[in-house]
Amino acid sequence: MKIIVDTREQRPLEFPARIKTVRRRLKYGDYSLVGHSTKGVVVERKSLNDFFGSFTRGREDMARKLKAMGERFARAYLLVEAPIADVLNGSRYSRIDGGYLMARVVELCADADVVPLFAEDRDTAAATLVHLFSSYLAAIRGEQPFGATARKDSAFEARQKRVYARRDTV
Numbered sequence: 001m002k003i004i005v006d007t008r009e010q011r012p013l014e015f016p017a018r019i020k021t022v023r024r025r026l027k028y029g030d031y032s033l034v035g036h037s038t039k040g041v042v043v044e045r046k047s048l049n050d051f052f053g054s055f056t057r058g059r060e061d062m063a064r065k066l067k068a069m070g071e072r073f074a075r076a077y078l079l080v081e082a083p084i085a086d087v088l089n090g091s092r093y094s095r096i097d098g099g100y101l102m103a104r105v106v107e108l109c110a111d112a113d114v115v116p117l118f119a120e121d122r123d124t125a126a127a128t129l130v131h132l133f134s135s136y137l138a139a140i141r142g143e144q145p146f147g148a149t150a151r152k153d154s155a156f157e158a159r160q161k162r163v164y165a166r167r168d169t170v
Contacts, residue, residue, distance in 0.1 A: 001133055002034040013045070013126040028069050029076075033133055041075040041136045043129055044114075048082035052094040055105055063108050070113035075136055078109060078116045081125045087118065 001019060005012045006026040013031075015021060026032055029042035044065065046054060054062045069076040080087065090098040109116045117132075119125035 001130075001137065003129070003133065004032045004034055004037050006030045009045070011047075013122060013129060015126050015130065019130060028065070028072065031129055033136070036136070039072055039074065040140075041077075041133060042069050042073045043077045043079050043132065044069065045079045045081065045125065045129075048080070048086055049091055049094075051080050051082065051087065051105075052091040052096065052101065055101055055108075056094055056096050059104075063112070066108055066112035066114045075132070076112075076114045077132060078105075078114050079125055079128060080116070080118045081122055082118060083120050084118045 003015065003019060003021045004024045004026060005021050006029065007023050008025070009030050012021075012023075022034065024037075026037060026042070028044075030045045031043040033041055066076075066078065084102070087102055088098040090096070090101075105116060108114075117128060119128050
């Protein structure tokens with residue numbers, strides 16, 4: 001597995017030594033996999049404060065980014081470096097209510113076909129990213145990713161076919 005880290009990522013996650021990384025400009029998201037960065041899998045990472053800023057001041061731009069990710073990739077994720085409880089408690093840099101923001105983000109992600117994930121801290125975010133990418137690679141090889149059922153694999157394959165077909169017509 002070789003992870004692409006977007007060149008605009010200011011504080012990249014740190015991965016175990018066995019995980020190779022390469023810095024490259026990504027059109028979508030902050031992390032992807034070599035060979036799968038145009039329609040396979042993508043992760044948009046946000047710190048807590050960036051999360052609040054992106055979904056308040058930059059809400060329309062973020063909504064467009066999420067929609068594009070969901071349309072173009074077989075798997076698209078929003079990974080927030082904070083537990084849900086911290087989001088619900090709000091940010092010292094924003095006056096917006098955390099519960100309201102969470103509801104809006106869940107709605108935007110559902111509309112965009114992007115999965116929102118919350119990690120306890122940066123280390124957990126890095127481990128989550130490795131897990132997501134490992135699961136994706138297992139699924140495209142036809143393996144059972146971390147105990148997934150055949151039904152989940154079939155759903156993944158159907159989604160991947162839709163994304164690839166849609167991407168080829170764009």
